[in-house]
Amino acid sequence: MVPLVDSHCHLDAAEFDADRDQVIARARAAGVTRQVVPAVDAAGWPKLRATCPPGSGLYPAYGLHPMYLASHRDEHLPLLREWIERERPLAVGECGLDYFVEGLDAERQMHIFEGQLQLAREFDLPVIVHARRAVDAVIAAIRRAGGLRGVVHSYSGSEEQARQLWRAGFMLGLGGPVTYDRANRLRKLAASMPIEYLLLETDAPDQPDAGIRGQRNEPARLPEVLRVIAGLRGIDADELARATSANAERLFAMPA
Numbered sequence: 033m034v035p036l037v038d039s040h041c042h043l044d045a046a047e048f049d050a051d052r053d054q055v056i057a058r059a060r061a062a063g064v065t066r067q068v069v070p071a072v073d074a075a076g077w078p079k080l081r082a083t084c085p086p087g088s089g090l091y092p093a094y095g096l097h098p099m100y101l102a103s104h105r106d107e108h109l110p111l112l113r114e115w116i117e118r119e120r121p122l123a124v125g126e127c128g129l130d131y132f133v134e135g136l137d138a139e140r141q142m143h144i145f146e147g148q149l150q151l152a153r154e155f156d157l158p159v160i161v162h163a164r165r166a167v168d169a170v171i172a173a174i175r176r177a178g179g180l181r182g183v184v185h186s187y188s189g190s191e192e193q194a195r196q197l198w199r200a201g202f203m204l205g206l207g208g209p210v211t212y213d214r215a216n217r218l219r220k221l222a223a224s225m226p227i228e229y230l231l232l233e234t235d236a237p238d239q240p241d242a243g244i245r246g247q248r249n250e251p252a253r254l255p256e257v258l259r260v261i262a263g264l265r266g267i268d269a270d271e272l273a274r275a276t277s278a279n280a281e282r283l284f285a286m287p288a
Contacts, residue, residue, distance in 0.1 A: 034273035035065040036258065037280035038251045040126075040160065040185045040205050040233035043069050043090060044076060044083040047237040047248055052083070055236075056090075059251035063273075065089055067251055068284065070126035070160045072097035074108045077115055091286065093123035093160055095148055098130040098141045109147040116155050122284040123182070124152040125160025129173075132165040142173065149177040158182040158283050161202075167193045174200050183231055183283060186239060191221055198229050203283055205231045208239040208249060211260045223264040227275045231283070232257050 038059070048055050059067065070093040071080050077094055084090035094115045096104050116124065127148040129141050152159045159182035163170040167189035174180055174197075184197055185205035194204060209215050210222050222230075234257065236249040241256045255269075258276075262269040281288055 033063040034270045035277060036063050036232065036254050036273055037277045037286070038064050038067040038234050038236075038254050039183060039231040039276075039280050039284075040207070041067050041069060041236040041251050042072070042238070043067060043236070043251070044071075044080045045237050048250075055250050055252070056088075059254075060089075062252040062255055064251045064254045066091065066280070066286065068093060068123065068160070068280070070097075070123070071095050072126060073100040073103040074105075074111060075103065081119065091122050091284065092119070093121050093125045094119065095125040095127040095160065096144050097126045098128050098136060098145065098162060099133055101136050101141060101144070104144055109144065109151075112148065113151055113154075116151060116157070121157070122286060123158045123160050124148050124155070125182075126162050126185070127159060128162035128184075129166035129169050130162060130164045131169070138169075142169070145170075146173055146177065149173060149180060152182070153177060153179050160185060162186070164188065171196050171200065174202070181283065185231075185233055186235055187221075188218065190217070191225075194221060194225060194229075198226065203229045203231050203279060205233040206261065207233040207235050207257055208241040208253070210264075211241040211243070211256060213242070219264055222261045223266075227265075227272070228279060230261075230276055231279055232261070232276045 084092040181201040187204040240249040
């Protein structure tokens with residue numbers, strides 16, 4: 033079994049409070065040996081740090097998620113800088129733009145997103161980006177900032193937008209949505225995109241794959257994402273596992 037990296041899961045979420053240790057054990061039993069755990073708001077950073085102790089195979093990233101805009105304050109950007117400087121995470125995030133959810137002020141989202149992009153540049157860290165109905169705006173912000181690398185997780189844009197992101201130094205994270213038969217555009221992209229830009233993710237507890245539709249997702253489901261994408265590409269699952277794990281190690285400077 034080739035070890036897998038879940039490049040995006042929220043193991044610190046309250047949905048896992050009752051059985052987090054068992055969830056991690058199931059992930060390890062399924063061959064998912066490392067997980068990147070992005071933050072969503074400043075109030076959650078201490079819990080996230082406690083959830084991801086050194087040597088656990090869990091790697092925290094600190095950031096301000098656009099869907100939690102109501103929780104973010106102006107002082108959280110300088111506070112984030114302090115956390116990054118002290119904790120030395122492997123990435124900044126989850127950050128980005130969400131133009132799908134009504135009532136999230138686009139201008140304020142952009143201000144907070146651009147502040148985090150500047151921190152990523154300052155500390156030479158990759159960014160973990162959320163982009164929902166906002167891929168063009170995310171690409172524009174990345175270009176304005178310059179000198180960045182990272183991943184747009186749960187990618188849902190077009191092939192042309194994907195090419196723009198690859199040219200900007202960004203990978204794409206694919207997870208549960210690609211396992212649904214109706215996701216034609218996403219499945220076509222998964223089948224044909226350059227493998228060196230592909231990361232696997234679960235986004236647990238959200239975005240369950242087709243086999244557990246409507247249920248809580250968890251990192252142990254990552255092999256199902258692997259199986260589906262390998263099938264779409266017509267390659268052996270171990271080949272895809274090796275490539276995507278190497279991609280995660282390269283992007284996040286993660287120990288092998």
